[in-house]
Each structure stands twice: as C-alpha cells, then as structure tokens.
Amino acid sequence: MSSKYNVLLIGAGGVGTIVAYGIDYVGKSNLSIVVRRDYEKVKDTGYNIDSIDYGTIEGWKPQNIYPSVEAAATPKVVYDYVIITTKNLPDIVKVEDLVEPVITPGVTAVVLMQNGFDLGRPFFAKYPENVIISGVSHIGSHNSNGAIHQTQKDKSFVSYFESPTLSKEVQEAKTKEFISIYSNEKNECNYFENAKWYRYRKLVYNATLNTVCALTGVDTGRLEFSGGLESISIPAMREVIAVAKADGVELPEDVINAVVHSDDGDWFEPSMRVDVKKGNPIELEVILGNLLKVAKELDVETPILTVVYNLLKVVQYRLKEGQGMFTLPEERPISDKFYK
Ligand SMILES: NC(=O)C1=CN([C@@H]2O[C@H](COP(=O)(O)OP(=O)(O)OC[C@H]3O[C@@H](n4cnc5c(N)ncnc54)[C@H](OP(=O)(O)O)[C@@H]3O)[C@@H](O)[C@H]2O)C=CC1
C-alpha cells in the first residue's frame, strides 16, 4: 500500500500545470489531474513545459489523468488534497459544486490556488468539516494547447481561510503539510499567517489594475503613461485600502507605491486584460464583486470601484454571449419599464 498523499488537481492551465509539476517533483504524492479540453492530447503525449524554474521538460505526465471531476471520483480514492486551479467564475460554475464528487467530509483539504477575495465563504457553508487552504500565486505562466510557458518564478503564499467550525491547530497543521508536498528548491512557497491580509494586499493590484486594463484594453505601462493610473487606478486602490481597514486589516503605508512599481520595466498585461483579449469570461465576481459585498456590509463608500464593476458587468455579458453561453432573439424585445 502506498503511503503517499492522494492529490487531485483540477484545472491544468498556466498555474495548475506548474503547481502539479512542482508536487510531482517533490515526489510525496500520488498525483492525479483533471484535464478538460486538452485531455486526449495530454493523455497521449503529456505536457511540454518551458519553465523559468524547472527548465525544458518534454512529455510530462502525472500518475493519473482524468477527463472530468466525475471520472476522478470513480476509482473511489479518498483524496487528501483537492487543488483547484481553474479560473474562479461563480457566475458560470461554482467551484464548491464542481468538486463535490471528490470531497470526503472531514478528510479532504481543498486548496484554492486562485485570484480573488473571500473565496472560503461558500466552502465553509458546504464543507464545514474540511480545511480550506488559500494559495496566492505570483507567477507568470500560460498554457497553449498543452505547451506551458512559465516566464515568472512560482512564488506563492499559502494560508488557511479561517473556518468558523475548525480549530486553528488543525487548520495550520494541514496547511503546513500541504506546503511540505509542494515546496521544493526550485519554487518559493511560503506559509503566511493571515489569508485575509494577503488577499487584501493582492486585491490592491487585481481590483484596480486588472479591472481598469481589462476595461480600457491597455497594459499597465500604457495605463501609467495615459494618466489612467493616477486618475482611476490609484484612487481605486485607496478604496480597497479603506475597505481593508474597516475589515480590521491595516495594509502598509507604502502599499500603493509597491504595487505600482511591481511591473517596472514591463509592458505587463494583467490576467483579466488577457481574458478579455481572448474573449474568455473574467473573474469579476471574485476580484471585485466579493469586495463590494464586504464594503456594503461595512458601510464603506467605493464610488470608483462600483462604476468599474458595473462597466465590467456589461463586458462580462458581451464575453458570455461571445462564448455562446446565451443567445438573444433576432428582434430586440420591448420592455415596458418606465425610466425617469
Ligand atoms: N496565469 C497566471 O500567471 C496567474 C494566474 N493566477 C490565477 O490562477 C488561477 C488560474 O489561472 P490560469 O492558470 O491562468 O488559468 P488558465 O485559463 O490558464 O487555466 C485554467 C484551466 O482550468 C481548466 N478548467 C476550467 N474549468 C474546468 C473544469 N470544470 N474541469 C476541468 N478543468 C477545468 C481549463 O480547462 P479548459 O482548457 O478546458 O478550459 C484550463 O486549463 C486564476 O484564478 C488566475 O487569476 C494568479 C496569478 C498569476
């Protein structure tokens, strides 16, 4: 009998494949992955990886490859860890529902290695006995048809989303055990005490630069030179900092400066901008929607973020229509709503 951890990773994209490779590199896990669109190709020839951390690897495969979460549930394996590295799009698929077939209550820890805010909340409601781990990744990695191109080092901060039903000791131990199966000498994977703090810190970037670049169609360099950085994104950053403060999270004095300078020398396109460019739906609800819900609960004014959110809702509608998620009738229906 194997004494290895049973690990399932769902979403082998730019981030997921590098996380999976890192876990395989450590060698403490019996690793399975779910591959959707590229299943046939990956099953036959594996991944070709060009990585700043691991070099050039050809034809890499983990122990098991499944075409769906349901298929990964059929061998009746009890998974110790289920890692989710899909895009988090609750307005399309709720990840807490997606993973249901592979979760064993009280055993499986869920690792959310995704951008966004307050991601633990729906999991606590559905899986009160399971540890929910937060992974905030700073990486630049993309997948095109099974070819992975990782240009920025895999650096991640791993914490637990504080469950209302589990003890600190249990959650901390499980989180550190996860780090022990993933951290290696090629990547940088650190334990970080406070998931909420780090998620707010990351939002200072994602809620203000991803969103405004997605709306305007520019990279962060062009946003700076056009004046949009100072007229829109920096005031929006102040709103994120104000919500964090009202929520008991004090971000450092120099956070805005640090965020703005994090792309120095790079015409960098944040992921939401890339998604719009590709015609893919955007992670609007987890990057901005969840923050605005908390702002409302705490009575914090967020005029800029609110307008940005409402404009991006229109963009999301367009993207969903473009992906064939709904179709509109040829003739525009007439509404009898009275506007004043
Ligand atoms: N890429 C980056 O550099 C960074 C990304 N992030 C965050 O990491 C997360 C992952 O991003 P990224 O790797 O770029 O995303 P990608 O779009 O590259 O990959 C997501 C993968 O998830 C798969 N997927 C989606 N739904 C399912 C499903 N139901 N079953 C199986 N597979 C599924 C997709 O498969 P399919 O091909 O079939 O659609 C795709 O391969 C996001 O939250 C992102 O914001 C954070 C920092 C940097």
Ligand SMILES: CC(C)(CO)C(=O)C(=O)O
């Ligand atoms: C800025 C970056 C690449 C940080 O890793 C990111 O989170 C994004 O583009 O969404």
